[in-house]
Amino acid sequence: MSEPTDHYFSAEPATPEERRTIEVALEGRRLTLTTARGVYSPDRLDPGTAVLLAGVPDPSPTGELLDIGCGWGPIAITLALRSPGARVWGVDVNRRSLDLARANASAAGVGAIRFCEPDEVPDDVRFDTIWSNPPIHVGKAALHALLERWLL
Numbered sequence: 001m002s003e004p005t006d007h008y009f010s011a012e013p014a015t016p017e018e019r020r021t022i023e024v025a026l027e028g029r030r031l032t033l034t035t036a037r038g039v040y041s042p043d044r045l046d047p048g049t050a051v052l053l054a055g056v057p058d059p060s061p062t063g064e065l066l067d068i069g070c071g072w073g074p075i076a077i078t079l080a081l082r083s084p085g086a087r088v089w090g091v092d093v094n095r096r097s098l099d100l101a102r103a104n105a106s107a108a109g110v111g112a113i114r115f116c117e118p119d120e121v122p123d124d125v126r127f128d129t130i131w132s133n134p135p136i137h138v139g140k141a142a143l144h145a146l147l148e149r150w151l152l
Contacts, residue, residue, distance in 0.1 A: 013038025013096055026053070026074060026108070027081040033072065033104040039097045040071040040135070049074055049133045056131060059083045063128035066091065068150055069135045070115060073101030079131060080110035086128070090115040118149070 015038040024031050024045045035042040041049070053075065059065050062085045067076040070090030080088045090101050090113055098115045105113045130150055136143060 013094065017096060019100075024074060026078050029081070029108070031077075031104075031108050033074075033107060034100055035072045036096060036100060039094060039100060040069070042072075045074055046133070052131065052133055053078050059129035059131065060086060062086050064089065064125055065129045066127040066131070066150065068130060068132035068146065070101050071097050073104040073113075073115070075131050075133065076101060076113050076115070077105055077108045077110055079129070080105065080113050081108070083129075084110075088113045089121060089125075089127075091118045091121060093117060 019036045067090045076090035
């Protein structure tokens with residue numbers, strides 16, 4: 001019998017957590033953040049996210065900002081560092097990622113970020129800025145549904 005498939009987009013990864021720390025630079029700050037197995041890019045800031053953060057236009061300075069598929073938090077933390085007057089949300093289906101993101105936001109000094117599952121975002125919240133390195137491995141239909149939920 002084969003092992004169950006476990007992905008970073010699983011709500012409850014079956015992979016043992018095995019937390020570890022990594023050094024990352026976000027907004028010119030060297031940060032020691034925590035990652036773990038069973039989340040996206042547990043060993044480093046992945047290159048796609050690094051390119052996004054280096055080239056994306058500045059977010060709205062106020063209002064509601066969103067990171068779709070927040071993982072262990074680098075995009076949401078960067079949003080909060082760039083726009084301290086805004087309310088930042090980080091959404092993910094992976095509960096392990098959400099726990100790590102909360103801890104990492106606190107470690108980075110931006111603990112006011114709201115990390116939650118997508119269904120926990122109130123229906124009346126409208127976002128002024130959305131950043132994401134979306135989970136493309138979920139498949140085309142699921143990815144389109146995810147993007148349509150937040151962009152339409």
